Amino acid sequence: MTIVSKSTLSQSSQERSLILWFDEVGIADIPVVGGKNASLGEMIQQLTPKGINVPTGFATTAYAYRYFIQSAGLEAKLRKLFADLDVEDVKNLRERGKKARSLLIHTPFPVELREAIAKAYQSLCEQYNAETDVAVRSSATAEDLPDASFAGQQETYLNVVGAEGVLAACHKCFASIFTDRAISYRHTKGFDHFSIALAVGVQKMVRSDLATSGVMFSIDTETGFKDAALITAAYGLGENVVQGSVNPDEYYVFKPTLKAGFRPIIDKKLGSKELKMIYDDGSKFTKNVSVSPSERGKFALSDEEILQLGTWACLIEDHYSQVHGIFTPMDIEWAKDGITNQLFIVQARPETVQSQKTGNVLRSYRLLLGNREWGIGNGENSHSSLADSQSPIPLITGSAIGEAISQGKARLILDVQKLEQFQVGEVLVTERTDPDWEPIMKRASAIVTNSGGRTCHAAIIARELGVPAIVGCGNATEILKPGQEVTISCAEGEEGKVYAGLLPFEVEEVALENLPRTHTQILMNVGNPQEALSLSAIPNDGVGLARTEFIIANQIQIHPMALIHYELLKDEFAKAKIAEITSLYDDKPQYFVDKLAQGIGRIAAAFYPKPVIVRMSDFKSNEYANLLGGRQFEPHEETQCWVGEEQHVIMMKATEKLLP
Known part of the structure; x- marks a missing residue:
């Protein structure tokens, strides 16, 4: 039992190998090397010829794990330990998990396995340099399946160097098959603890600690819209994005016209990106450091990089999709090397939520508004003709995960050691979640976090569990009080809202196959680009009215003349607010052009290739006056609509940007 050279292997020799290189395995080898490693091998063999960069490495096999367990007689001890396991009892789960991990970590590796791992790592060092830095990732034989992601169930170690360091990290990965969250997840999904083996991937690190990294999905994560790819990005190593420690940038790319040679970035959203994970030269592998305000205030990716990732x-x-014989949207981790400036794909797995939905039922949630007893009034920035004067004012907002509404009492938990305090049906409020939190996440009526984006751990697991979540709220743990009754609404577009009290709402379900086809065309009215992707799922023949005034009022927020004549603004508050909103733009009018083009483009993309009729702004002068900086440029007449020549030009530029 020694290391296997890089050559074509028969199935029987594969199954009895301790080590296999990524280029020796493919997607059919999940039972041999686990989901992550099989996918990496598949991409190295099949997609690197198409220009996709994937770092090389090797994997310990399922056979190696079982050899370790059997040679030390561990299975009988583990079965005895789990005889009275109760995953619903957090204390019981924690005790059993700790003892199981301790049992594995204090059992030495067989000599043959130690030698095989050390020899393979030495081969990597000969290819790169002495003490090559590697990522050591757990890869179970029942992960990255179409209906169960097993995301983050076992451990990952970054910036591991030296043979002894790699051996220690592999040993910890083996033990992590019995993390509390992995035990609970397997029980929930109906997997036998002893039928699953743990492989380990050892992969050359991408120096994204010196650049950027993130996650992308080949479909929209919230609506399942299949023609848009969502890309998230932050500075440093990618664990912060995966774990939800930062609020990353978000970019949407429209796939059909991207494939046709266009540059269809239909949305860009700046994230705060407060932290970045870098190499630690001290006692730890990595550490988090603060990101400078100048870096936080700009996008982490260029348009060229966004398009390449798309x-x-x-x-x-x-x-x-071709391999599986069915449409297979993907969840992909990427990293940029700060030394070579190259982009790499470091993981790819099937998306496991939207791809499993039948799409035959349209379920819509709606708050029942209008009760003045709730103390509801107009928000400070509400638009008189567009805002609902009966809308409640949210306590906090963030990125909506899912499209549901839920409610309950807030339970603030900031320490993983206090998970047993959580009660079924409560709203989990915390800084962020990681896989250790999953035993209580499945009991929550909703989840609210301070940090994280649409591709963070909390978002992924909330989707899989079907629990509404609002991530990246910033200060949820400060605003929401323990035991406070709250309503969580993810049914109002991409912005999720937390309201005080248990507000009434209704749920309507419509079986799409029961909707009769009309003899006349059904063209929709769409005003909010953030709702366009979900609205496109309703049977329709396109958009008969895309209302640009909603885009201007809700997304742009600034009067076009205030952008053209920014230096002449007299209202200092408006000027400061405009400076904040347009901080990425030296050319202020270009902000209006880009945002209007993106808003219209997103609506057009949602209904492509059906027709979309765009109505140019029909704002009245008093409505334009309510935009930031608008009162300086608008007359006082209530009904007159005034559009100057310069204002007309900026509107036309936005329209022209959409044309090929």
């Missing part, structure tokens, strides 16, 4: 998402999705 292209790779299409190639990966197309390949796996």
Whole structure:
């Protein structure tokens, strides 16, 4: 039992190998090397010829894990330990998990396995340099399946160097098959603890600690809209994005016209990106440091990099769809090397939520508003003709995960050691979640976090559990009080809202196959680009009215003349607010052009290739006056609509940007 050279292996020799290189395995080898490693091998063999960069490495096998367990007689001890396991009892689960991990970690590796891992790592060092830095990732034989992601169930170690360091990290990965969250997740999904083996991937690190990294999905994560790829990005190593420690940038790319050679970035949203994970030269592998205000205030990716990642998402999705014989949207981790400036794909797995939905039922949630007893009034920035004067004012907002409404009492938990305090049906409020929190996440009526984006751990697990979540709220743990009754609404577009009290709401379900087809065309009215992707799922023949005034009022927020004549603004508050909103733009009018183009483009993308009729702004002068900086440029007449020549030009530029 020694290391296997890089050559073609028969199935029987594969199954009895301790080590296999990524280029020796493919997606059919999940039982041999686990989901992550099998996918990496598949991409190295099939997609690197198409221009996708994937770091090389090797994997310990399922056979190696079982050899370790059997040679030390561990299975009988583990079965005895789990005889009275109760995953619903957090204390019981924690005790059993700790004892199981301790049992594995204090049992030495067989000599043959130690030698095989050390020899393979030495081969990597000969390819790169002495003490090559590697990522050591757990890869179970029942992960990255179409209906169960097993995301983050076992451990990952970054910036591991030296043979002894790699051996220690592999040993900890083996033990992590019995993390509390993995035990609970397997029980929930109906997997036998002893039928699953743990492989380990040892992969050359991408120096994204010196650049950027993130996650991308080849479909929209919230609506399942299949023609848009969502890309998230932050500075440093990617664990912060995966774990939800930061609020990353978000970009949407429209796939059909990207494949046709266009540059269809239909949305860009700046994240705060407060932290970045870098290498630690001290006693730890990595550490988090603060990101400078100047870096936080700009996008982490260039348009060229966004488009390249979008292209790779299409190639990966197309390949796996062909392999599986069914449309297979993908969840992909990427990293940029700060030394070579190259982009790399470091993981790819099937998306496990939207791809499993039948799509035959349209379920819509709606708050029942209008009761003045709730103390409801107009918000400070509400638009008189567009805002609902009966809308409640949210306590906090963030990124909506899912499209549901839920409610309950807030339970603030900031320490993983206090998970047993959580009660079924409560709203979990915390800084962020990681896989250790999953035993209580499945009991929550909703989840609210201070940090994280749409691809963070809390978001992914909330989708899988079907629990509404609002992530990246910033100060939820400060605003919401323990035991406070709250309503969580993810049914109002991409912005999720937390309201005080248990507000009434209704749920309506419509079986789409029961909707009769009309003899006349049904064209929709769409005003909010953030709702366009979900609205496009309703049977329709396109958009008969895309209302640009909603885009201007809700997304742009600034009067076009205030952008053209920014230096002449007299209202200092408006000027400061405009400076904040347009901080990425030296050319202030270009902000209006880009945002209007993106808003219209997103609506057009949602209904492509059906027709979309765009109505140019029909704001009245008093409505334009309510935009930031608008009162300086608008007359006082209530009904007159005034559009100057310069204002007309900026509107036309936005329209022209959409044309090929």
